[in-house]
Amino acid sequence: MSGLRSGQVAAAAGVNPQTLRYYERRGLLAEPDRSLGGHRLYPAETVTVLRVIKAAQRLGFTLDEVAELLDAGRHRHGRHPDAGLRARAQAKLTEVEVKIADLQVIAGTLRAAVKAGCDDLVECADQPYCPIPFATIAPPGACSTGSPA
Amino acid sequence: MSGLRSGQVAAAAGVNPQTLRYYERRGLLAEPDRSLGGHRLYPAETVTVLRVIKAAQRLGFTLDEVAELLDAGRHRHGRHPDAGLRARAQAKLTEVEVKIADLQVIAGTLRAAVKAGCDDLVECADQPYCPIPFATIAPPGACSTGSPA
DNA sequence: GGTAAGCCTGTACCTGAGTACCGGATGCAA
DNA sequence: TTGCATCCGGTACTCAGGTACAGGCTTACC
Incomplete structure (x- = not known):
């Protein structure tokens, strides 16, 4: 087990791997667990979250707004x-x-x-x-x- | 006589004075004559050109496209x-x-x-x-x- | 001729959403 | 255990259309 590596998540969601780190910085993706060596290990649902983000962007929301939307859902x-x-x-x-x-x-x-x-x-x-x-x-x-x- | 100073042109067209220099760099405004001391002296029609630029932007043209349009008109x-x-x-x-x-x-x-x-x-x-x-x-x-x- | 407003150049910064590059470390399979 | 793909972090750059600032010079008016 352990989770998906950033490249796998990026490929599955159709985004650039760098974008994952960018979204993490922007607060759209939670900081994932790490391997012993420090590599990110994402839960499978991260792919869903990424699709959601892309859909919301398509609907005209900015990344800041998407972050709030995700947050509003969580709280x-x-x-x-x-x-x-x-x-x-x-x-x-x-x-x-x-x-x-x-x-x-x-x-x-x-x-x-x-x-x-x-x-x-x-x-x-x-x-x-x-x-x-x-x-x-x-x-x-x-x-x-x-x-x- | 001599022409309008940059501040006058900017005020008349409703743009920031810095924008005039920016447009000059971008090739949207021709380089105007200068006073002996090096201050720009614009012909009155520059105000029209600025209005035209703003109208074209409003219509969805980028500044590069506006530059081409103005050029196409000149040639x-x-x-x-x-x-x-x-x-x-x-x-x-x-x-x-x-x-x-x-x-x-x-x-x-x-x-x-x-x-x-x-x-x-x-x-x-x-x-x-x-x-x-x-x-x-x-x-x-x-x-x-x-x-x- | 003094003084204040205006203008000069050059450079840096802004927003928004990423992307690219670097040198070094890690993961995984053979 | 070796080799290579991947990932790490940090920084810098992209595009568009400006805007802001610093330090110094010019113009205009009294």
């Missing part, structure tokens, strides 16, 4: 309402929806630019027919929510 | 079809559309997770009812285009 869930995955997923969903709306505005602008046949940005900027909103263009995420939280 | 347009703003805007539009589709998949997954009431990622990963696709989750942008270019 008995349901303590206070913000801590759970459900609430955070809801918040992240809102974020993603805002981002989608933002990109849709951008797509609309690009479509208009293509249609209008703009072919030189600097020249265009002075023309009245150019659909690109040079002056009023907002930084990403600046709109749609009334107050900055 | 007489219409040479070959890829070079123009129109073609690039079309390509960028496709990129943005892919990103939107990707985020919509993510939003759908988050909605499903909220609805299913998942509350602990690691536990969830072993449950059959959990809607989060841990195993099959793809890296961003991996789908929808058949071959990796």
Whole structure:
């Protein structure tokens, strides 16, 4: 027995072996047991944890957020309402929806630019027919929510 | 006369003065004339160029891409079809559309997770009812285009 | 001509998520 | 027991798009 070596875990989860140490530093993976010589020996469930991390990242969570999510799961869930995955997923969903709306505005602008046949940005900027909103263009995420939280 | 000083240009365009030097290094802004003492003196149109840069960034172009776009505009347009703003805007539009589709998949997954009431990622990963696709989750942008270019 | 604000160059730092390299130690199989 | 793959730690680097700081010079106004 003993456990899986870092290379095995990395291969099984499809990540770079260095990433395991990185996640350990970041608090996403618990420090595993060691062999007598100091090599890491992981329990099999580490592979699951890694898959979970990758899935959460895919859903838009940062590593810090993933670390909190994992922690929230470990410390008995349901303590206070913000801590759970459900609430955070809801918040992240809102974020993603805002981002989608933002990109849709951008797509609309690009479509208009293509249609209008703009072919030189600097020249265009002075023309009245150019659909690109040079002056009023907002930084990403600046709109749609009334107050900055 | 002489031109605008860097602080004036930066203020007029709403950017950090350091950013002007940064853009100059990156090839987005031409090297301006200097005063006898070595201070930069910008023509008024630089403010327009900065606004254009910011607008293009907002539309999803990287600074390298913006530099190319500006260059393409300067070197007489219409040479070959890829070079123009129109073609690039079309390509960028496709990129943005892919990103939107990707985020919509993510939003759908988050909605499903909220609805299913998942509350602990690691536990969830072993449950059959959990809607989060841990195993099959793809890296961003991996789908929808058949071959990796 | 004095003084303060502004500008100069060069270098270092920031975020986020890793990846790469180094010299040395360990694990495992033949 | 030898040899080689793997792993160790620590450090440095990557990408993108800036931002900050230090130490010194210039400009502008009174």
